[in-house]
Amino acid sequence: MRKAQENGAQEAEAYAVSNKEAEVFIENNDLKQSKSDKTDAVGIRVFLNKALGFSSVNTFQRKYVEQAVLKAIKLAKISPADKFNSMPDIANISNSESRTSNANNGQKLDGIYDKNAETVSPSEVINMAADMLDSATSFDERVSVDSGNFASSVISHVLLNSNGVSAKEMITLFNWSIMGMAIDGPETSNFDFQFGGTHYVKGINVRSTAREFAQTVVNSLRPQKVDSFKGQALLNPSAINEIIQEVIAYSINSQIVQKESSQFGGKIGESVSSDLLTLEDDATNIDGLAASSFDREGIPHRRNVIIEKGILKTYIYNTYTSNKDDKYTTGNAGGSAKHPPSVSTTNMIVKADVSDIHELIKGITQGILINRFSGNVNPVNGDFSGVVKGGQYIKNGEIQYPVKELMMAGNVFAALKNIIGVSKETKIMSDAILPYIAFDNISFTAG
Amino acid sequence: MAADSSYIFDDLKSLISKGKGATYVEARYQSRVTNEIAFSNGELERIRNAVNSGCGIRVLVDGCWGFSGTSNVSKSALQESLVDAISAAKALAFTKKNKVKGLAESRLAKGLFKTKVNGDLDSIDIEQKVKITKDSEEQARKYSSTIKSASCLYHEILDHKIILNTDGSEVELFDSKPEFNVISVAREGVKSSSASEGVGVTGGWDDLFYSRDHLDYATQASHKAVKLLYAKHVIGERTNVILDPGMVGLISHEAIGHMVEADFVLSGSAVKDMIGKRVASELVNLVDSGSGIASGRSRRGSNSSNSKSISSNNSTHSSSYTNMPDAAGTIQVDDEGVLAGETVIVKNGILSSFLHNRETAYLFDTAPTGNARAFEYNDEPLIRMRNTFIESGNDKVDEMISETKHGYLIKGARNGQADANGEFMFGFQEIYAIEKGEVRDLMQGASVSGNAFDVLKSVDMVGLDFDFDIGTGYCGKFQPAKVDGGGPHIRCTAIVGGLQ
Numbered sequence: 001m002r003k004a005q006e007n008g009a010q011e012a013e014a015y016a017v018s019n020k021e022a023e024v025f026i027e028n029n030d031l032k033q034s035k036s037d038k039t040d041a042v043g044i045r046v047f048l049n050k051a052l053g054f055s056s057v058n059t060f061q062r063k064y065v066e067q068a069v070l071k072a073i074k075l076a077k078i079s080p081a082d083k084f085n086s087m088p089d090i091a092n093i094s095n096s097e098s099r100t101s102n103a104n105n106g107q108k109l110d111g112i113y114d115k116n117a118e119t120v121s122p123s124e125v126i127n128m129a130a131d132m133l134d135s136a137t138s139f140d141e142r143v144s145v146d147s148g149n150f151a152s153s154v155i156s157h158v159l160l161n162s163n164g165v166s167a168k169e170m171i172t173l174f175n176w177s178i179m180g181m182a183i184d185g186p187e188t189s190n191f192d193f194q195f196g197g198t199h200y201v202k203g204i205n206v207r208s209t210a211r212e213f214a215q216t217v218v219n220s221l222r223p224q225k226v227d228s229f230k231g232q233a234l235l236n237p238s239a240i241n242e243i244i245q246e247v248i249a250y251s252i253n254s255q256i257v258q259k260e261s262s263q264f265g266g267k268i269g270e271s272v273s274s275d276l277l278t279l280e281d282d283a284t285n286i287d288g289l290a291a292s293s294f295d296r297e298g299i300p301h302r303r304n305v306i307i308e309k310g311i312l313k314t315y316i317y318n319t320y321t322s323n324k325d326d327k328y329t330t331g332n333a334g335g336s337a338k339h340p341p342s343v344s345t346t347n348m349i350v351k352a353d354v355s356d357i358h359e360l361i362k363g364i365t366q367g368i369l370i371n372r373f374s375g376n377v378n379p380v381n382g383d384f385s386g387v388v389k390g391g392q393y394i395k396n397g398e399i400q401y402p403v404k405e406l407m408m409a410g411n412v413f414a415a416l417k418n419i420i421g422v423s424k425e426t427k428i429m430s431d432a433i434l435p436y437i438a439f440d441n442i443s444f445t446a447g
Numbered sequence: 448m449a450a451d452s453s454y455i456f457d458d459l460k461s462l463i464s465k466g467k468g469a470t471y472v473e474a475r476y477q478s479r480v481t482n483e484i485a486f487s488n489g490e491l492e493r494i495r496n497a498v499n500s501g502c503g504i505r506v507l508v509d510g511c512w513g514f515s516g517t518s519n520v521s522k523s524a525l526q527e528s529l530v531d532a533i534s535a536a537k538a539l540a541f542t543k544k545n546k547v548k549g550l551a552e553s554r555l556a557k558g559l560f561k562t563k564v565n566g567d568l569d570s571i572d573i574e575q576k577v578k579i580t581k582d583s584e585e586q587a588r589k590y591s592s593t594i595k596s597a598s599c600l601y602h603e604i605l606d607h608k609i610i611l612n613t614d615g616s617e618v619e620l621f622d623s624k625p626e627f628n629v630i631s632v633a634r635e636g637v638k639s640s641s642a643s644e645g646v647g648v649t650g651g652w653d654d655l656f657y658s659r660d661h662l663d664y665a666t667q668a669s670h671k672a673v674k675l676l677y678a679k680h681v682i683g684e685r686t687n688v689i690l691d692p693g694m695v696g697l698i699s700h701e702a703i704g705h706m707v708e709a710d711f712v713l714s715g716s717a718v719k720d721m722i723g724k725r726v727a728s729e730l731v732n733l734v735d736s737g738s739g740i741a742s743g744r745s746r747r748g749s750n751s752s753n754s755k756s757i758s759s760n761n762s763t764h765s766s767s768y769t770n771m772p773d774a775a776g777t778i779q780v781d782d783e784g785v786l787a788g789e790t791v792i793v794k795n796g797i798l799s800s801f802l803h804n805r806e807t808a809y810l811f812d813t814a815p816t817g818n819a820r821a822f823e824y825n826d827e828p829l830i831r832m833r834n835t836f837i838e839s840g841n842d843k844v845d846e847m848i849s850e851t852k853h854g855y856l857i858k859g860a861r862n863g864q865a866d867a868n869g870e871f872m873f874g875f876q877e878i879y880a881i882e883k884g885e886v887r888d889l890m891q892g893a894s895v896s897g898n899a900f901d902v903l904k905s906v907d908m909v910g911l912d913f914d915f916d917i918g919t920g921y922c923g924k925f926q927p928a929k930v931d932g933g934g935p936h937i938r939c940t941a942i943v944g945g946l947q
Contacts, residue, residue: 035513
């Protein structure tokens with residue numbers, strides 16, 4: 001930062017991340033490769049006469065970091081000035097905290113660093129992967145695991161800026177995935193992909209992920225066609241993540257709102273969905289895999305209530321966009337060390353309701369339980385269209401059979417107003433904690 | 448970090464000979480510089496330069512793979528990384544069931560390979576890159592008052608790699624992949640729509656803007672967005688569709704390409720027993736190639752065969768064939784040090800080959816096809832596609848339309864996905880109804896799906912034209928990869944997903 005200021009920058013920021021990772025890959029029903037890797041990255045952001053420059057490098061060796069500083073300065077010199085370019089200072093931090101009752105008070109989050117992770121050996125990582133693979137293939141002989149992984153990471157991140165903001169912490173993260181299908185003679189089912197993650201050793205549960213994957217692909221065998229119809233859709237958390245979350249995350253982003261590209265523009269305080277939906281963005285929820293103490297600019301993370309019983313409460317902001325709207329940042333500056341800060345969600349959490357899945361299914365006259373959606377979603381107008389994967393046909397409150405070659409289409413904003421149920425079961429994803437949600441008025445097209 | 452070539456070459460050569468207990472050692476040094484400029488609504492949204500450089504070391508010990516990456520390329524750090532990779536591999540020995548028995552030996556490359564570049568990206572001033580991005584965004588936004596927002600992205604990847612292995616590959620290569628994309632959003636009342644136009648190539652500045660000016664992308668994106676604003680939604684049905692070259696590239700990539708990646712074949716893809724069997728109509732010839740120059744492939748052009756020859760044995764590769772840009776998925780040597788040639792996947796409708804890395808080629812007793820690709824230095828090579836396309840045929844596009852009683856003309860490829868059972872899906876921006884041989888109104892984009900074999904067997908017309916058009920963005924499979932795809936217009940039967 002000193003070097004940046006020596007070279008003319010009025011404000012400078014350095015964000016550094018170091019990640020030590022052990023990872024095992026699975027391919028074709030076997031362990032494939034064991035990997036050990038340590039990566040470093042530092043991103044230097046500067047404002048020179050209110051113009052932005054950014055450069056990153058993947059080492060902490062002084063001479064290369066200094067080169068990155070000079071590159072960032074060079075870019076700032078040819079960028080246009082923007083009066084909203086500023087970096088947080090200590091005053092911003094205490095102001096933003098006092099505005100929210102859920103602030104973290106700049107304290108480090110407990111529960112995202114597990115000391116036990118320091119002693120997890122490469123062999124143990126291999127055993128986890130082997131255990132996951134075994135649990136899937138022994139579930140049913142028709143299960144074939146195409147690929148998967150188990151990774152254990154110890155991450156340390158640090159942010160400093162020339163206004164005195166400084167933050168650092170260490171995070172441990174375990175994540176695993178498994179993907180494949182069921183093969184029964186000449187028949188191959190749809191792919192299914194399952195994922196799990198946790199910050200603590202005790203939370204590692206590869207077997208349940210493996211079983212869910214195996215169960216889903218086996219249940220997708222011998223699918224039948226259904227005729228086209230308009231009816232209800234019960235989306236599992238993965239499908240919610242693909243369709244609904246993507247559109248909401250886009251529409252609540254202040255950058256998008258300020259570009260007049262959001263359907264939620266001008267709707268703070270208004271109803272944007274059924275009152276069954278309450279949604280938060282919360283990086284302080286330690287079950288969420290995106291949990292951390294501070295955002296990409298060093299602002300303490302806090303729980304932001306975005307939609308409360310259907311009413312839109314706030315957009316998400318970083319310093320730049322909050323300057324534009326004359327608001328306080330919500331602590332949603334995001335991005336890796338290789339990118340300058342943007343605005344992004346952290347853990348998007350849809351509040352679970354009281355109905356369990358079986359009750360939700362009972363409430364469906366004619367519909368589809370969707371495990372995975374493979375298609376296109378347009379976040380600007382909310383239209384979605386794609387193929388149902390691992391789908392089950394529901395008639396009169398009962399699952400009838402798996403479906404094949406069925407496309408579904410609709411509009412997310414319309415669907416949000418047609419929510420007929422939210423489950424109490426939730427699932428942890430890489431960027432969200434989501435329940436099952438049932439919708440009315442969705443179009444299904446037969447093949 | 449970014450190092451002097453000759454030192455690093457010697458250090459790596461000495462390193463790979465020191466793999467105690469390893470039957471195979473591969474060292475891949477890669478220094479990547481990424482530059483990006485994004486303008487949106489008149490403001491600079493992002494400008495960044497990123498350097499990511501280091502060495503990825505992969506070893507085989509008792510038939511098990513180990514991998515370790517290091518950003519520090521000093522002799523001691525490299526040695527430490529080699530030791531880590533070997534112990535990682537050893538740790539797998541008890542649990543890995545099927546050990547790697549061998550790696551295919553042929554087509555290992557030696558020499559210096561440089562991407563053909565017109566307008567070296569390093570020599571273009573950053574100010575110029577900023578200016579064209581800014582000007583394009585402004586052009587898009589000012590197209591009409593209905594356009595409420597526009598954004599323009601310029602992105603370039605510059606690679607320097609040195610790949611050595613104990614089986615004799617010794618390669619140094621330089622690659623350059625720029626891309627440019629404009630997105631326009633139209634809005635009026637409650638209605639909104641968006642459209643994009645872009646290009647991605649392997650080459651330099653003049654290659655990127657070879658066929659169209661940067662402002663033209665902006666105008667076209669906005670023109671489409673405005674047209675789509677009031678377009679109706681299509682009703683879903685299974686019917687005749689005529690796909691544009693970008694869509695054909697996407698179908699080649701999603702419907703067949705992923706299914707024939709040998710790692711997926713081994714775990715049970717639907718094509719596993721189908722070499723020599725019919726998977727498509729006899730009009731379909733489908734190829735995955737390390738090179739991709741559009742002009743050489745059109746039947747209207749003078750030469751429809753592979754226009755590049757890859758030289759080896761310490762000579763510099765260059766092409767004197769044409770100034771046309773190379774497609775975005777072009778590579779000359781893959782990340783295992785294997786020459787990347789041209790693989791005919793489907794010939795006259797018959798499945799002819801899978802896509803291999805050295806391990807799967809050995810298992811299938813065939814030559815490696817140069818498909819092993821890694822994204823960053825600390826990624827291990829995986830089987831990925833390059834430029835995947837259908838060869839052009841004999842039908843005039845006008846006749847394809849006039850001979851269609853009812854169906855759709857589909858344009859503007861968006862993303863797509865492949866499934867284990869041969870089901871695929873892809874999205875598109877524009878769809879036009881065709882009734883009684885005439886193109887009717889534009890309708891809103893949606894998605895197309897079907898079973899790969901059914902759709903490709905239903906191909907009954909293949910156009911004379913050719914283009915590559917999916918060069919922006921990335922393919923994902925644990926790691927990103929720059930790919931491209933294309934072909935002529937084709938007519939087939941598929942399910943168009945729409946409203947009921």
